[in-house]
Amino acid sequence: MLSFTLRKLAALVGTMLGIAALTFLITNVAPGDPARLVAGPNATEDMVETIRVQNGLDKPVTEQFVIYMSDLVRGDLGTSIVTTRPVLDELLRYAPATIELVLVAMALGILVGVPMGMLSAVYRNSWFDHATRIFSISGVALPAFWFGILLQLLFAVQMGWLPVSGRLPLVALPPEPITHLLLVDSLLRGQFDTFWTALKHIILPAVVLSFPCLASILRVNRAEMIEVLSSDHVVAARAHGLSSRRIVALYALKNAMLPTLAMIGLRFGWMLGSTVLVETVFDWPGIGLYAVSSALASDFKPVIGVTLLIGFFFIVANTIVDLAYAWIDPRLRNA
């Protein structure tokens, strides 16, 4: 088990360096001159050069690459040319908002997806099952930005139930940070009004972000449940006269949850990537929005930084799933 874990960790470091190298190359191949953009439309050539020199962009790309990678190994992600601040500081500034959004979306996905999948398996081919299947197909198919704007129009503009965008109302001061997650901090500080408004702000983006994930959890859970419900041990349990509710909730669901858990692990990293779209629509101040605004300004180092962070979470989530599988099934340890 130890060697398995060590191998996984080594693979993680290797993959991260690979991601960094690849993103560095892609961003440098892309045309565009960030120094000229930052210097402003009227800047003279020597003004642009000042900014190039300050940001090390005057050096050959190979040298920039060596400098970047050696800084990276020491935990230095470089400086944003647009904001002039260290990328690591900015990632730490924006990450909590994204993590909070992903966690809430994930919770929604699980709390809605699992029971719905279970019910539609139990009531297979009923109207509920059909409705659920339409729901889950649209969840996978709807583009997030379109769905987001639609929800904004409906729930914020037409009904006026929820705010259009942002994380908190403008004049509301966020609670003194403990975890930097607004929902958690406001509860810990006993600021229930803030909790309530923060919750209202997170609903729409979380629903949009969770929808595809919810749909795939639902589909996997439904398929697994159907298979488990027709398996021998369930038939045996029925023959023993156990109640239907007991069979479904205790025996069938437990077995069906394993592939569902794998799906949840995969979707976690995927969700971090999707924040790029959702955060832009809802002006959610997280790393997705940071990545978009940096990319539009050809600001490469934040783009690499965000890619690394998302990649890191993706790999960690996958590694945890692998480890969990290995723990359950010893045959996988030497695979």
Added chain:
Amino acid sequence: MMRKLVLSAMAAALLAGSFMASPASAFERTEDGEIIVFAGRQAIPVLDPHVRYDWSTRMVQQAVYDALVKYEGDPAEIKPWIAESWETSEDGKTWTFKLVENAKFHNGDPVNAEAVRYSFERGLKLNKGVAWMLKDFLAPEGVSVVDDYTVKFELKAPYAPFLSFLPWWFIVNPAEVQANEVDGDYGEAWLTENAAGSGPFKLGRWEPNVLYELQSVADYWKGWPQGENRPAGVIYRIIREPSAQRASLQRGEVDIVEGLTSDDYVQIANMPGIEIQNHKGMTTFGIKFNTQQGPTADINLRKAIAHALDYDALVQIYNGAASLQTSPLPDGMRGHIDVADIPRQDLEKAKEYLAKSEHPEGGITLEYVHVAGLEEARRIGLVLLDNLKALNINVEIKPEQWPNMVANGSRVETSPAMTSVYVTPISTDPDAVAYQYHKNSWGQYYAMAFYDNPEVSKMIDEARAATDWDKRADLYAKIQTQIVADQPEVFGMLQNRRWAHRDYLKGFQFSPVRFTGEVDLYPLWVEAE
């Protein structure tokens, strides 16, 4: 089981109903009074007045800092501000400014001649942002303190547009900046997210990529035009999507927005409680030809294209909120003339020019590049595509990210045949636009045409050095006529500047010299019921 399901669905619906918020609040109120909320698409990564300027950055700089003079009104005029008066020497090289004596920085320090001198030295030595405006004519040592409230500028050569740039040179408090200096950086790191100004507002909360709060200074040295109605502050909030801006305005979550689409403005114009500001701006639009390379190096082909375009369509694309350019210089600019024979659609003429060109039968394909996501620029490309069919010229419309467009446009070899370019002049002086057609501007995005007429370059040099306005006006008239004759671009339209705001927002003052989106926050106030 099924009935339970239906019941729980109903319960969920009820729960959702309990989210129903109180009806949209009119404006944000705090204990100190009203807070005006301005929604804009663009963040403010660096506030330092000598390092960056774009519309959102400068709007906030203008709110927290003062300059010697300020642009106000339509047409824009230069008004005394920190400087109460000034005089120029005969040779146009020495400018002396007398400062007001009651101006105070937010920490109470006086705004004196030394603060002005230091600010200009800082701007010139950092060599970023605004530096280009003056660096060729003013050395840091050229600024000197005469007495506490008199400051003198000695230029290297006479430079007529000098005064027109000064509204964008904001004055920082030397004591505060020096106290926060790190390794002789002139306080650059600190001023990124802090301010050391004397303006009508001081900085409140600064949450990058989310919102920037400005608190009004009760005893602002210049007073408040709205008096008692002075707002407690302004929040500049980032809302990137036009649809979200519109929704927030309708809900009353924000009081004024800048980034709606042309269709949005038409649709919300009649909604109760919403007013539209619609003003003629100074942002020119040109379809720049590559005049040095490829088929568009041929002036006859350029003239043919310019006469084939349906100019009315350019105005229609903006739903009427635009007017055609009658010169390379925008209407609001000093020295502007209506150039008599500026091309309008005339297919006969277009075909005549085509016949004289190297491609008398057409049969070529030209690239038209626009900034990706700029819907109006894309539609103009479609109009061009349609119009040029009459000349048997095919148009390939190509959206391009802004950084790439700038990079491609910096060299003759990579500059496309046609690129749509919007340019907002930095000042009301004609030099601000004329110089775009000087050969020294090659490499800049607005000089993508690589226009080269030595005679025009010479006249531009002459005009910027002349001190007599009549002589300058004469030269600019000739310059405008010659540029139109050389047709380095299709001269398009001036799109109107538009904002939508709630009707209780008062005091809006338009000035065409501000950038697209930029608003003077100082005179705004909220009419409370």
